[in-house]
Amino acid sequence: MTTLTERIPLDEITEQARQVRPARTALTVVAAVLFGLGWIAARVFAVAWLSVMWCGVAVREGWRASHGPSRKATVAAQAAQIEDMKARLHRLGG
Numbered sequence: 001m002t003t004l005t006e007r008i009p010l011d012e013i014t015e016q017a018r019q020v021r022p023a024r025t026a027l028t029v030v031a032a033v034l035f036g037l038g039w040i041a042a043r044v045f046a047v048a049w050l051s052v053m054w055c056g057v058a059v060r061e062g063w064r065a066s067h068g069p070s071r072k073a074t075v076a077a078q079a080a081q082i083e084d085m086k087a088r089l090h091r092l093g094g
Contacts, residue, residue, distance in 0.1 A: 069077070
């Protein structure tokens with residue numbers, strides 16, 4: 001019958017433990033945490049940015065709906081209508 005210590009590969013475990021570089025392992029863990037935080041922040045920011053822009057556009061459209069078209073838009077629409085009427089009159093020979 002073999003003992004427990006004979007079944008455990010102690011020499012291999014010792015050799016692998018000697019190959020571990022603690023500084024590199026610690027830096028890898030820190031880098032992984034920072035990378036993960038950056039990835040999550042990018043996802044959250046993208047969703048937040050779209051939400052803020054959507055709300056802003058909704059407010060702008062509500063403002064426009066309650067106040068009607070601006071004076072500049074009204075003048076531009078009237079100028080386009082005048083040009084259209086001039087073109088029709090010209091086609092009629094006037």
